[in-house]
Amino acid sequence: MKILNKMWVIALLVFVWSFTTGTTEAAGPQSVDLGTSGNFAILAKTGVSTTGTTAVVGNIGLSPAAATFITGFGLTMDSTNVFATSSLVTGRVYAADYADPTPADLTTAISDMQTAFTDAAGRTLPDFTELGAGNIDGLALVPGLYKWGTGVTIPIGVTLSGGANDVWIFQIAQDLTVSNGAIVTLSGGAQASNVFWQVAGETTLGTTSDFKGIILCQTLIALNTGAVMNGRALAQTAVTLDASTITEATSSTTPTPTPGVTPTASTTPTPTPTPGATPTPQATPTASATPTPECTVKSMSVSQKKLSLKMGKCRDVTVTLKPDGNCSTEGKTVTIKLSNAGKKRVSISPESGQTNSEGKVGFSITALNKPGNAKVTFVHEKIKEFVIVKVRK
Numbered sequence: 001m002k003i004l005n006k007m008w009v010i011a012l013l014v015f016v017w018s019f020t021t022g023t024t025e026a027a028g029p030q031s032v033d034l035g036t037s038g039n040f041a042i043l044a045k046t047g048v049s050t051t052g053t054t055a056v057v058g059n060i061g062l063s064p065a066a067a068t069f070i071t072g073f074g075l076t077m078d079s080t081n082v083f084a085t086s087s088l089v090t091g092r093v094y095a096a097d098y099a100d101p102t103p104a105d106l107t108t109a110i111s112d113m114q115t116a117f118t119d120a121a122g123r124t125l126p127d128f129t130e131l132g133a134g135n136i137d138g139l140a141l142v143p144g145l146y147k148w149g150t151g152v153t154i155p156i157g158v159t160l161s162g163g164a165n166d167v168w169i170f171q172i173a174q175d176l177t178v179s180n181g182a183i184v185t186l187s188g189g190a191q192a193s194n195v196f197w198q199v200a201g202e203t204t205l206g207t208t209s210d211f212k213g214i215i216l217c218q219t220l221i222a223l224n225t226g227a228v229m230n231g232r233a234l235a236q237t238a239v240t241l242d243a244s245t246i247t248e249a250t251s252s253t254t255p256t257p258t259p260g261v262t263p264t265a266s267t268t269p270t271p272t273p274t275p276g277a278t279p280t281p282q283a284t285p286t287a288s289a290t291p292t293p294e295c296t297v298k299s300m301s302v303s304q305k306k307l308s309l310k311m312g313k314c315r316d317v318t319v320t321l322k323p324d325g326n327c328s329t330e331g332k333t334v335t336i337k338l339s340n341a342g343k344k345r346v347s348i349s350p351e352s353g354q355t356n357s358e359g360k361v362g363f364s365i366t367a368l369n370k371p372g373n374a375k376v377t378f379v380h381e382k383i384k385e386f387v388i389v390k391v392r393k
Helices: 002-012 035-039 102-122
Strands: 018-021 024-027 040-044 047-051 055-057 059-062 093-095 144-148 152-154 157-161 168-172 176-178 183-187 195-199 203-205 210-217 221-223 228-235 238-242 245-248 297-302 306-310 314-323 333-337 346-349 352-354 360-367 372-380 383-392
Touching (some): 035 102, 035 228, 040 047, 040 102, 040 238, 047 059, 102 210, 176 210, 183 360, 203 210, 306 314, 306 360, 314 372
Parallel strands (some): 040 059, 040 228, 055 245, 059 093, 144 168, 157 183, 168 195, 203 221, 210 228, 221 238, 228 245, 306 383
Antiparallel strands (some): 018 024, 297 314, 333 352, 346 360
């Protein structure tokens, strides 16, 4: 961690680490332009498949493969034959054999996806190279350009710490492997729409993992059972899902509406744009658009019940508040309790946090220089859960 901190100080002195967007200074490299591929939550060339109860918020596109290679979604063709719908997709599904203008629009989107991959892969003068020998577990990564000649693994979790306009580009020469239950945490206002994982090999998101960012993958992107992703899965082969969730990453900055696509007062919901159109803010389903203030929390769960940490190391833990009924637990506060003995062994950041739209909030636990066990208790009103942390030399 000391080495990373020193590198951050040095990076602040280099002009390539900052650029200006309007009046807001952003750290990290220039963002990757997705072109029309940014209209999709999932975009692939050879196939998109799912098993189990998957949920996709955003559009799905497949080209040059035909719609028969989109499996498990129970597609219903629209009367225009331009797109299909699915009960598993909040958005539209497009394939290369649908009616015009879909084939040409998808060809453009696939080309834009490949251009974005080449752009991300071709960035030079990385700020960090071979960090952690490919194992970035437990690190807090500042905005910048990262490069590995190997694969990258995230066994338990990693934190991307920066502002809302900051950018991360990860150049990975082999596979990206996110282990079961691992979490990519965004802190300081960092946005998934500004995080780009350029992967030359395969990408695997393990069971119940929680991932953020846009994956530009040269081969397969696989989301295992219960994996959750806030970003985009853009693959030059296939995307496979198993009872997984993908929510397209959008910026918190609302773009100027494109003339002619703003709905009238009587239009509900906002139509999803066709592949060739300029993206407009994604319409959120009415049922989850606004968290219900009266929502009662039924229970709390933690991603890790036991942790074993070496002195000076840190791990991320995600706390999830489950509702009593069909409502959202977004915006609920979770606080931390530590005994005096525990405070000598671990530190927690932040000391309290608010849940996101999925009812989740992340905390980073750092082992101090006193060995032994510490009990970290997470509290929401009268509901409690705890994690036992074993600090070792």
